[in-house]
Structures are given as C-alpha cells and as structure tokens.
Amino acid sequence: ETAATTSTGNSLYVGTVSLATNSTSTGYEMRDPSRGKGFYTLNLANGTSGGSVFTSTTSSFGNGTTSNAASAGVDAHYGIQKTYDYFKNVHGRDGIDGAGGTGYNRVHYSSRYNNAFWSDSCFCMTYGDGDGTTFTPLTAIDVAGHEMTHGVTSRTARLVYSGESGGLNEATSDIFGSMVEYYAASASDPGDYLIGEKIYTPSKSGDALRYMANPSQDGKSVNCWSSSVGSLDVHYSSGVANHFFYLLAEGSTGSTTCNGSTLSGIGRSAAEKIWYRALTVYMTSSTKYAGARTATLNAAKDLFGSGSTQYNAVAAAWSAVSVN
Ligand code: ASN
Ligand code: ZN
Ligand code: CA
Ligand code: CA
Numbered sequence: 001e002t003a004a005t006t007s008t009g010n011s012l013y014v015g016t017v018s019l020a021t022n023s024t025s026t027g028y029e030m031r032d033p034s035r036g037k038g039f040y041t042l043n044l045a046n047g048t049s050g051g052s053v054f055t056s057t058t059s060s061f062g063n064g065t066t067s068n069a070a071s072a073g074v075d076a077h078y079g080i081q082k083t084y085d086y087f088k089n090v091h092g093r094d095g096i097d098g099a100g101g102t103g104y105n106r107v108h109y110s111s112r113y114n115n116a117f118w119s120d121s122c123f124c125m126t127y128g129d130g131d132g133t134t135f136t137p138l139t140a141i142d143v144a145g146h147e148m149t150h151g152v153t154s155r156t157a158r159l160v161y162s163g164e165s166g167g168l169n170e171a172t173s174d175i176f177g178s179m180v181e182y183y184a185a186s187a188s189d190p191g192d193y194l195i196g197e198k199i200y201t202p203s204k205s206g207d208a209l210r211y212m213a214n215p216s217q218d219g220k221s222v223n224c225w226s227s228s229v230g231s232l233d234v235h236y237s238s239g240v241a242n243h244f245f246y247l248l249a250e251g252s253t254g255s256t257t258c259n260g261s262t263l264s265g266i267g268r269s270a271a272e273k274i275w276y277r278a279l280t281v282y283m284t285s286s287t288k289y290a291g292a293r294t295a296t297l298n299a300a301k302d303l304f305g306s307g308s309t310q311y312n313a314v315a316a317a318w319s320a321v322s323v324n
Contacts, residue, residue: 002022002023002033004020004022004032005022005023006020006059007019008060009061009074009078010060010061010062010068010071010074011064011071011078012062012071013140013141013188013199014141014186014189016064017078017186019061019077019078020032020034020035020081021059026055026057028055028056028061029054029056030055030070030074032077032081035081035085035088035095036088036094037099037100038102039080039084039102039103039104040105041076041077041080041104041107042054042104042107043069043073045108046108046109046110048109051106054077056070061073061077066136069108072107073105075141075144076125076127076139076144077105078141078184079140079141079144079145079148079180080102080125080148082141082180082184083145086180086184087176090183091272093152096123096148096152096155097155098156102148103123103148105124105125106125108127109126109129112130112131112132113129114130114131114134114138116138116143116147117150120151120154125148127139127143130199133202133203134201137199138199139199140189140198141184142194142197145178145180146176146177146195149172149173149177150169152172152279153169153172157283157284157285159285160285160286161234163237163288164230164289165285165286165288167238167289168283168288169234170235170237171240172241172275172279174242178194179268182268193212193213194208195212196208196210210235212246213243213246213250213256215236215242215243216239218236220236222236222240223258224240224243224258224322225240225289225321225322225323240289240321240322244318245275247263247265247317247321248265248266248271249265249268249270249271249272250265250268251263251264252265252320257320258321259319259322261316261319263313263320266309270303274296274300274303274310275296277303278299281299282294282295282298289323290323292323293314293324296318297311297315300314
C-alpha cells in the first residue's frame with residue numbers, strides 16, 4: 001500500500017521545504033504520486049544509468065549539505081514539484097507533456113559533472129554534482145525550470161536548437177526558469193533575472209551564468225539583435241529574447257536599450273502569459289526573431305487586445321532590442 005504524504009526536505013539552496021512524497025510499508029520515498037501522472041527522484045550515485053529512488057525511514061530527507069546525498073535530491077524534487085505547479089497554476093498546462101506527464105529526476109549523475117540537462121528520449125531530468133569550483137550540484141530551482149522547459153518546448157513550438165530558433169529555444173528556458181524561481185520565491189531564494197546564481201562559482205558571489213537584464217554582462221551574450229546573431233551559440237543568441245522579456249516585464253530607464261528608449265514594464269504576470277501563448281500557439285520549429293515579434297504581438301492581441309498597453313509594450317520592447 002502507498003499513500004501521498006508530505007515530508008520535510010533539508011535542501012542545499014532553499015532551506016527547509018515541504019516535499020511531496022509517498023509513504024510505503026517500509027518508510028518514505030521521494031515520489032509524488034499525485035501531481036498529474038506523478039514523478040519521482042532517483043539517486044544515480046555517480047553512475048550514468050539505473051539508480052534508485054531516494055528513500056528515508058522517517059518523513060525527513062537530506063541534511064542541507066552535500067555530506068548527505070539526499071540533500072541535492074531534495075532540491076531536485078522541490079524543483080520538479082514547483083515547475084509542475086508553475087505550469088499548471090499559471091498556464092493551465094498539466095505537466096511537461098500537457099497530459100499529466102512530467103518525467104522524473106536523476107541526481108548525482110557521473111562524477112563532478114558540470115551540467116544538467118533535459119532528455120526527450122528518457123523524458124527525464126539529469127543533474128550533475130559539479131566540480132565544486134565552476135559549479136556546485138546543479139539542482140537550483142531556476143536550472144530545474146530551465147531544463148524542464150526544454151521538454152515543454154519540445155512538445156509545443158519544437159524550436160530547432162541552432163541558429164535564431166535555437167536562441168529562442170534557450171531564451172524560453174531562461175524565461176520560464178526565472179518565472180518558476182519567482183513563483184517558488186522564498187526568503188532564501190527570492191527570485192531574480194539571473195540564471196544559476198546559486199550554483200555558479202561558489203568562491204565568487206554576485207555572479208551568474210546569464211543575466212537577463214543585461215545579457216552582455218557574461219562577456220558572450222548579446223543585448224541587441226543583428227543579422228549575425230544566428231551564428232552564435234544558442235546560449236548567447238538567447239540574450240536578445242532574454243533582454244526583450246526583462247524589458248517587457250520590468251521596463252527600463254534606457255541604460256541597456258539598443259535604441260535609447262525608456263520603457264514601462266507590464267509586469268511578470270502579463271509578460272509570462274504572452275510568451276507562453278506565443279510559444280504554444282504561434283511559434284513553429286523555424287521561428288526566428290522577426291517571427292517571435294509577430295508571435296508575441298499576436299499573443300498580446302489575443303490576451304489583452306490590439307490597442308492595449310500590453311500590446312504596445314511588446315512592440316516597444318522588441319524595438320528596444322533592435323527587432324523591428
Ligand atoms: N544545460 C544545457 C542547456 O539546457 C544543456 C544543453 O546544452 N542543452 O542548455
Ligand atoms: Zn538550455
Ligand atoms: Ca535565478
Ligand atoms: Ca558565484
């Protein structure tokens with residue numbers, strides 16, 4: 001017999017959290033049987049396949065440090081839980097596949113592995129532990145939201161992962177990764193437009209993998225569209241759309257805009273709904289930046305009307321990143 005139950009999780013990055021778990025005849029397991037078709041978190045114990053679900057004899061998992069293997073599992077399980085809730089409660093989407101399926105997590109993949117990734121083949125999420133210098137375990141909530149959003153994109157617009165469409169694919173993951181972080185906001189992780197700030201370079205504070213408010217701050221990403229943007233790595237051509245989204249939601253006094261314009265933000269709630277509708281209704285596998293402008297304008301028209309403040313703000317924010 002099994003039953004859904006709430007356990008306490010002692011995480012690496014967000015303190016003590018409520019974890020949706022399962023109670024069995026022998027204890028508790030890191031498995032949520034209730035959200036959609038359910039999901040669970042596996043410990044790969046430095047292997048690259050197989051693994052076993054994290055279990056505990058008490059309704060408590062992890063100890064808040066890497067000395068306990070379950071701590072990173074807590075972050076990953078919290079991340080999949082909050083990502084599920086974000087798409088369900090904000091966008092009305094039931095799971096990554098839209099039909100209750102959210103896959104599962106694999107934690108402690110390989111040794112000192114400096115990445116995390118979504119795979120469409122296993123329909124699952126995988127997290128490395130990092131080498132301890134460039135990365136700590138990559139189980140932060142914005143990374144969870146980023147990677148699982150790749151699964152959503154695969155089931156919707158299917159943006160090809162190269163050229164401008166690849167930049168839009170990456171930006172979609174940064175956008176919803178950040179929106180998941182805001183959705184889950186807590187005192188220890190309040191939400192921001194930085195990607196990976198909790199896991200990147202533990203010896204240096206204040207930096208991040210990517211900066212949506214000013215993408216060029218990473219030294220590689222671009223703030224403004226140009227005809228050569230499609231030749232960049234997708235993690236750098238994403239800068240144009242990340243910058244667009246930040247400007248749309250939060251506005252600007254003009255310090256980063258490509259045309260010197262000042263902008264009033266429409267807020268995260270309107271901006272995220274516009275991007276989601278653009279992604280799921282209007283973008284296709286070959287959408288480029290010009291097409292993303294049209295897609296988001298169409299989405300804003302549907303949601304708010306064609307002469308609305310939000311519609312006009314979408315046009316102004318794209319112009320501010322040189323997508324005219
Ligand atoms: N973490 C990387 C990403 O989501 C994995 C990859 O290269 N696709 O972008
Ligand atoms: Zn990505
Ligand atoms: Ca962040
Ligand atoms: Ca750092």
